[in-house]
Amino acid sequence: MKKLMKGNEAIAEAAVKAGCRYFFGYPITPQNEIPEYMSRRLPEVGGCFLQAESELAAINMVYGAGGAGARVMTSSSSPGISLKQEGISYLAGAEVPCVIVNIMRGGPGLGGIQPAQSDYYQATRGGGHGDYRTCVLAPASVQEAVDLTQLAFDIADRYRNPVMVLGDGMIGQMMEPVDMDKSYRPAVDLADKIWAANGHIPTPGRPRSIINSLFIDPKVLERHCERLDAKYKKIAESECRWQEEMLENAELVVVAYGTTSRVVRSAIRKCRQQGLRVGLLRPITLFPFPTEAIRNTLGTAKCYLAVEMSAGQMVDDVRLAVNGERPVHFYGRMGGMVPTVAEIMDEIRKYATPYQKTPAEIALDSAIDEKFQSVTDAVGHILQRTRKKMKATGSGK
Amino acid sequence: MAVVFEKTELLTDLPMHYCPGCTHGIIHRIVAEALDELGIGKTAVGVAPVGCAVFAYDYFNCDMMEAAHGRAPAVATGIKRVCPDKCVFTYQGDGDLASIGTAEIVHAATRGEKITAIFVNNAIYGMTGGQMAPTTLPGQVTTTSPNGRDVEHCGYPVPMCEMLATLSGSAYIQRVSVHDVKHVKAAKKAIKNAFAAQMENKGFTMIEVLSTCPTNWGLSPLEAVQWLKDNMIPAYPLGVFKGAEA
Ligand SMILES: Cc1ncc(C[n+]2csc(CCOP(=O)(O)OP(=O)(O)O)c2C)c(N)n1
Numbered sequence: 109m110k111k112l113m114k115g116n117e118a119i120a121e122a123a124v125k126a127g128c129r130y131f132f133g134y135p136i137t138p139q140n141e142i143p144e145y146m147s148r149r150l151p152e153v154g155g156c157f158l159q160a161e162s163e164l165a166a167i168n169m170v171y172g173a174g175g176a177g178a179r180v181m182t183s184s185s186s187p188g189i190s191l192k193q194e195g196i197s198y199l200a201g202a203e204v205p206c207v208i209v210n211i212m213r214g215g216p217g218l219g220g221i222q223p224a225q226s227d228y229y230q231a232t233r234g235g236g237h238g239d240y241r242t243c244v245l246a247p248a249s250v251q252e253a254v255d256l257t258q259l260a261f262d263i264a265d266r267y268r269n270p271v272m273v274l275g276d277g278m279i280g281q282m283m284e285p286v287d288m289d290k291s292y293r294p295a296v297d298l299a300d301k302i303w304a305a306n307g308h309i310p311t312p313g314r315p316r317s318i319i320n321s322l323f324i325d326p327k328v329l330e331r332h333c334e335r336l337d338a339k340y341k342k343i344a345e346s347e348c349r350w351q352e353e354m355l356e357n358a359e360l361v362v363v364a365y366g367t368t369s370r371v372v373r374s375a376i377r378k379c380r381q382q383g384l385r386v387g388l389l390r391p392i393t394l395f396p397f398p399t400e401a402i403r404n405t406l407g408t409a410k411c412y413l414a415v416e417m418s419a420g421q422m423v424d425d426v427r428l429a430v431n432g433e434r435p436v437h438f439y440g441r442m443g444g445m446v447p448t449v450a451e452i453m454d455e456i457r458k459y460a461t462p463y464q465k466t467p468a469e470i471a472l473d474s475a476i477d478e479k480f481q482s483v484t485d486a487v488g489h490i491l492q493r494t495r496k497k498m499k500a501t502g503s504g505k
Numbered sequence: 506m507a508v509v510f511e512k513t514e515l516l517t518d519l520p521m522h523y524c525p526g527c528t529h530g531i532i533h534r535i536v537a538e539a540l541d542e543l544g545i546g547k548t549a550v551g552v553a554p555v556g557c558a559v560f561a562y563d564y565f566n567c568d569m570m571e572a573a574h575g576r577a578p579a580v581a582t583g584i585k586r587v588c589p590d591k592c593v594f595t596y597q598g599d600g601d602l603a604s605i606g607t608a609e610i611v612h613a614a615t616r617g618e619k620i621t622a623i624f625v626n627n628a629i630y631g632m633t634g635g636q637m638a639p640t641t642l643p644g645q646v647t648t649t650s651p652n653g654r655d656v657e658h659c660g661y662p663v664p665m666c667e668m669l670a671t672l673s674g675s676a677y678i679q680r681v682s683v684h685d686v687k688h689v690k691a692a693k694k695a696i697k698n699a700f701a702a703q704m705e706n707k708g709f710t711m712i713e714v715l716s717t718c719p720t721n722w723g724l725s726p727l728e729a730v731q732w733l734k735d736n737m738i739p740a741y742p743l744g745v746f747k748g749a750e751a
């Protein structure tokens with residue numbers, strides 16, 4: 109049965125359903141409903157919620173709990189995520205799985221508390237120091253926030269890597285109907301974490317565990333980094349997700365994710381009704397970015413438009429995908445301002461003109477019209493003749 | 506033949522990287538022996554710091570995690586919440602615990618986190634080459650206090666035991682030294698007390714061990730031991746600050 113839920117609470121419940129039993133966090137708007145929900149809910153299922161003294165401590169508690177083999181999550185919003193970056197780098201370096209939720213708000217600095225998408229670079233480029241990536245999932249609805257939170261735990265465990273659910277204040281705060289009864293089973297065997305440092309008695313098959321990201325010998329560190337890099341490439345190959353809408357014959361492809369993609373979708377539907385050939389490509393994973401999906405639209409696309417609640421960050425990935433073969437335009441709002449449908453329609457109209465028929469198409473059209481007319485004339489003739497005959501013979505009675 | 510001496514099982518056979526005369530090695534040994542003798546060593550989980558003891562995960566023969574600089578108490582908290590029956594300990598230097606990691610240690614203590622912090626105070630940043638630590642004594646020369654620590658300019662040494670003992674969550678807090686055999690034995694007893702208190706779920710436990718850094722103090726190992734005795738003990742009095750000695 110569908111239930112009306114706030115995005116933040118739905119994310120928290122989805123995590124519990126996914127077997128997350130540990131949560132460490134520090135309050136910050138607009139994600140407070142996640143820790144609040146967890147503080148009530150986790151004790152009910154034998155788990156542990158702990159309010160940390162800072163985001164720094166929270167992410168390191170996550171590192172400890174994840175290192176001990178638990179499914180563990182933390183959540184925060186932009187300024188808090190900045191503080192977590194050191195820990196995320198260690199989690200990636202030591203290959204400890206966990207889920208990090210960022211309900212983005214406007215920045216830089218303390219910024220504001222309204223929705224924004226200005227942490228895209230930080231999320232998709234690693235964020236902290238060193239050569240690493242986190243997998244980044246960007247929900248555009250409350251239901252998708254639920255599904256992606258659960259997927260995040262699976263991806264984290266499958267690759268032993270931190271996974272980020274990147275929402276914005278709108279996704280976190282809005283209420284939508286969600287199906288929480290969908291059955292979920294972890295895609296990996298959670299009892300199988302033989303690498304975990306949980307105080308197990310060592311055996312020949314399972315020696316003592318060392319969770320570590322220090323490799324003092326550069327040759328060894330390079331090998332470690334190469335192995336990590338190969339893992340990120342595998343994630344890129346296997347975990348890329350996106351959604352296409354009205355892309356058939358789209359001359360203008362709009363790329364947008366999260367809350368922005370919903371506004372863009374409404375704008376595109378209206379523009380299509382007005383004859384504009386425009387479509388939407390919505391990245392669901394931001395790392396890996398759906399580069400191939402974008403390249404597949406080059407056949408029809410004359411240009412691209414990235415719409416974001418930022419000064420233009422994801423647009424760089426669109427440009428990399430398009431690789432200079434088409435113009436890539438950008439429209440953004442910042443500081444917690446959400447673009448409106450009308451604004452985006454205006455933007456679309458700048459780059460997509462109503463469809464103009466080619467001379468060949470015009471010729472084909474009139475040929476069809478002529479043919480149709482002659483068939484109509486012929487059929488009319490026959491009907492007239494039949495009518496006259498029926499009248500003359502009285503067979504209509 | 507009768508066995509007269511045996512190395513504790515809880516230390517690996519790897520040669521330690523510590524400088525000659527550094528007392529980090531002694532402290533490793535007594536921590537390992539204490540865990541072994543209590544019968545909780547094999548299933549203990551340790552957290553290594555950033556500092557000279559960064560390779561502690563190579564030496565303690567149990568499950569180990571390497572933490573970011575100062576964050577060991579938070580990492581240990583995560584482990585302990587998942588494994589409440591296991592002995593969880595951190596091994597941290599003074600820069601790690603008393604400077605960059607003050608928030609983590611204070612809050613682990615105030616939460617009564619059932620972990621044990623082994624706090625190695627050598628009054629200097631050993632690993633990075635002898636810079637001033639929060640525990641550096643007034644007047645002590647380091648590479649970043651070349652004229653001696655001027656308290657007017659950069660304040661006073663931090664007495665961690667005294668501070669943490671005031672918190673309701675701390676259960677056992679003691680400062681010990683390892684500058685001679687008698688004190689090494691007392692230090693081992695203190696460490697055992699702390700681990701025992703942890704396993705009885707009494708709350709947060711910490712043993713501060715005064716330690717030498719001959720390399721960065723610019724002294725021979727013998728001089729370093731003497732310097733510790735003459736200068737550190739007066740500034741950092743030994744004793745139990747919280748809890749009852751077993
Ligand atoms: C975030 C961060 N800042 C600084 C460092 C550099 N660093 C490594 S060890 C260390 C000081 C360690 O001193 P201490 O904790 O007293 O331990 P000791 O080496 O004396 O045993 C510092 C500052 C680091 N690794 N990480």
Ligand code: SF4
Binds near residue numbers: 522527529631
């Ligand atoms: S630098 Fe100092 S603390 Fe570090 S190993 Fe050498 S003597 Fe010990």
